[in-house]
Amino acid sequence: MRTEISTNVSKQTKHRKRKGWKVHLFPIPALVIYGLFIVYPLLAALSYSFFDWNGIKKGVFIGLANYKDLFTLQPFSGMFWNAFEHNILYFIVQMIVQNGIAFLLAFIIYKKIRGAEFFKIAYFLPRLLSVIIVGFLWKLIMNPNFGALNVILGKFGFDSLQKAWLGDPKTALISIILVNCWFGIGFAVLIFLAGLQSIPKELIEAATLDGAKGFKMLKRIILPLMxxxxxxxxVLTFIQSFEAFELVYAMQGSQGEPYRSTDTLAVYFYRLAFGGSTGDSTAIGLGSALAVVLFVFICTFTAILLKIMQKKQVDM
Structure with missing residues (x-):
């Protein structure tokens, strides 16, 4: 009897093992797609950056010459640092405007105002649109001749504020960044709202009994726990800011007009690797070098931010 039971258990175990290994086959299609469209392009870009290129034809191996040219040879170095500064501005404005307003909106919804569920949906609606559609929509709104923005300013008597928003180097980049803030604010609201709702109510009630109210509650209880x-x-804002391409391309094209005032590193990479719309020649080696530099920079800074976040969580 014991022998039969032992045999049955052994058969069941082997059957489970045979079925178990099949589970490991399910991730294979996803891994293949990831390797084909993510890992391979990254490795290919790294390889391409070490070669000279004649159009789309690979030339001789030149080592780090493309990286050196990217940082020291004009006009490449000038356009690189110009685009880099624009990405930094992109990040700062998004952190202050987009995430600042998103936190206030999330806090208002958290306080369970009337129609809070509607506001959650309303703030997130722009995120459901394609970035290209958003870009073309706002390009029409900011048109200096018939755009809704200038028309509204004129209706309310602010004629002095009317201008070619995307045609002026002083306002073109900030206009695009603010459009990006409008587009991304709903996602930020959801992240902040999730953080607020994860705070135990017992802590809020205990802090209230201890006399913590208003700004004191926000500073000492809510912000540390969030x-x-x-x-x-x-981290997400930083990555998005340094990958900014679609919205800039939709609103201003690949040349960073006017006068490179809306150039970002991603747009500059596109122009280097594939040539601009004005007939610029391709520079695949330089473009690949820029892609590698951008990838390393984003990964390094993201790792630093995650390390800081981990330390903050441990301290708490």
């Missing part, structure tokens, strides 16, 4: 959400959104 630090994981804040850091996650900071």
């Amino acid at each position: 630090m994981p959400s804040i850091m996650i959104l900071t």
